Amino acid sequence: MENKYLLPLLCGxxxxxxxxxxxxxxxxxxxxxxxxxxxxxRQEKLNGVYIPRDLLNCFDELNRLIEPKAxxxxxxMSEYDAYHKLYFSLGRxxxxxxxxxxxxxxxxxxxxxxxxxxxxxxxxxxTSYHRHLNKIPLEVKAQVxxxxxxRRQEHEARMKKATIISQERRQVERN
Numbered sequence: 001m002e003n004k005y006l007l008p009l010l011c012g013x014x015x016x017x018x019x020x021x022x023x024x025x026x027x028x029x030x031x032x033x034x035x036x037x038x039x040x041x042r043q044e045k046l047n048g049v050y051i052p053r054d055l056l057n058c059f060d061e062l063n064r065l066i067e068p069k070a071x072x073x074x075x076x077m078s079e080y081d082a083y084h085k086l087y088f089s090l091g092r093x094x095x096x097x098x099x100x101x102x103x104x105x106x107x108x109x110x111x112x113x114x115x116x117x118x119x120x121x122x123x124x125x126x127t128s129y130h131r132h133l134n135k136i137p138l139e140v141k142a143q144v145x146x147x148x149x150x151r152r153q154e155h156e157a158r159m160k161k162a163t164i165i166s167q168e169r170r171q172v173e174r175n
Contacts, residue, residue, distance in 0.1 A: 037103040044105070049097045051104045055140065058106070058125050059132050075133045082130040083123055091122040113144050120147045 027033045044051060052058040066074070074082060083091075094100070100107045100118035110121040124147070128138045 040099060040103040041105050041108040046099045046104055051098055052106050054109050055125065055128055059129055062129055071133065074130065077130070079127060079130050083126045086126055087122065091119070091126060094122045094125055095119070114148060115144055117151070123147070
């Protein structure tokens, strides 16, 4: 009876060891990070997952991945609920699988638009996909500007609460 479980257990342990050995070690220098990032943003697939090239390609991929019944439920939600209820499921899946933290061609697409936070990228995708399915204008530029303004206001609020630890003055030579 116990031998019946031993083989699957050993196979599982071997698989875990092999998977851990294949995991790349974290980058140690900025140059290494930049080299890795430059490679990642040129890839069509990362870790076996197709990476969309732009927002419209995201819609195609989401249409392929999401079952029709789930898509109907998503379409029937309000835009607010669509993002807030799905952020910790679909949003996290998008961020992780489409390589927003380490860089991908899709994250680079958003960075060129001025969106740098992975959470904001996922928000634009989910909101735009909801609008796309409901045949509402996407207004991507307006979404990007709203996110930039929100981030600017958050930064200003943090700076108002910030405490100066020390302040130094230095002499500037005048020629």
